[in-house]
Amino acid sequence: TFDHETCLDDPPSGDGSCKVAERVYKCPIPGSTTQPAQYICGDDVYCVNGDCEPIVREPSDEFKDAVVALNALGQANSEFDESTLTLFKGTAESCAHKVFGLANCCSGKGVPLLVPLLCSPSEVLLDQKDDAGLCHKIGTYCSSSFLGICLSNRDVYCCFQSKISRILQEQGRPQIGKTWGTPKKPVCDGFTIFEFQQLDLSVMDFTEIYSEFVDAAKLPDEAAALIEIQAKIEAYYAAHKP
Structure with a gap:
């Protein structure tokens, strides 16, 4: 279930909009008390289970x-x-x-x-x-x-x-x-x-x-x-x- 969202823009935009946001979900796992965070990132960054990697776009001819x-x-x-x-x-x-x-x-x-x-x-x-x-x-x-x-x-x-x-x-x-x-x-x-x-x-x-x-x-x-x-x-x- 969705827990909260945090804006990651640096610096923050003046109009209140957000280009890159971190959304945290609570995912209960049977037999475990910890709930790992899941991330969805925008633009050219891809994140899974908190590990984010930039997407490198190769130039094409x-x-x-x-x-x-x-x-x-x-x-x-x-x-x-x-x-x-x-x-x-x-x-x-x-x-x-x-x-x-x-x-x-x-x-x-x-x-x-x-x-x-x-x-x-x-x-x-x-x-x-x-x-x-x-x-x-x-x-x-x-x-x-x-x-x-x-x-x-x-x-x-x-x-x-x-x-x-x-x-x-x-x-x-x-x-x-x-x-x-x-x-x-x-x-x-x-x-x-x-x-x-x-x-x-x-x-x-x-x-x-x-x-x-x-x-x-x-x-x-x-x-x-x-x-x-x-x-x-x-x-x-x-x-x-x-």
């Missing part, structure tokens, strides 16, 4: 992972290719750099083109995409040679619509044994629905884009995205019925 996962789902919805039923499809792009000469249209990420006027519009655009973190470099091959001497090389990339698409492709392909092909025959295909279902996003490193998503707090509706993807799949099969 699961929120960032959840935000990225939701954004991955939202991006999957926007990048779903109805014609091939694939997700996060890329495009093969390349740029040339002369072995002897100033015309280098493959400056690399973060490095400006030295002579952009000597590069094609597609090469200038590729440089911009690479700087934005949208491209994955597959490799280099010799595109022009004379008497066994390479005169011009081409760097080949797979470029995607977003950073998260590139990261999912870079870290997802090894999980399912999907290769990038070769520089002369690049494979920039998207994931099939079955392949995407096999990916383990929890082991992927999204550090590169954490701040972008967490700061913006762009949280798509998971259910709505799934429904829209399903509707696109059904529409595809309905349109291609024999």
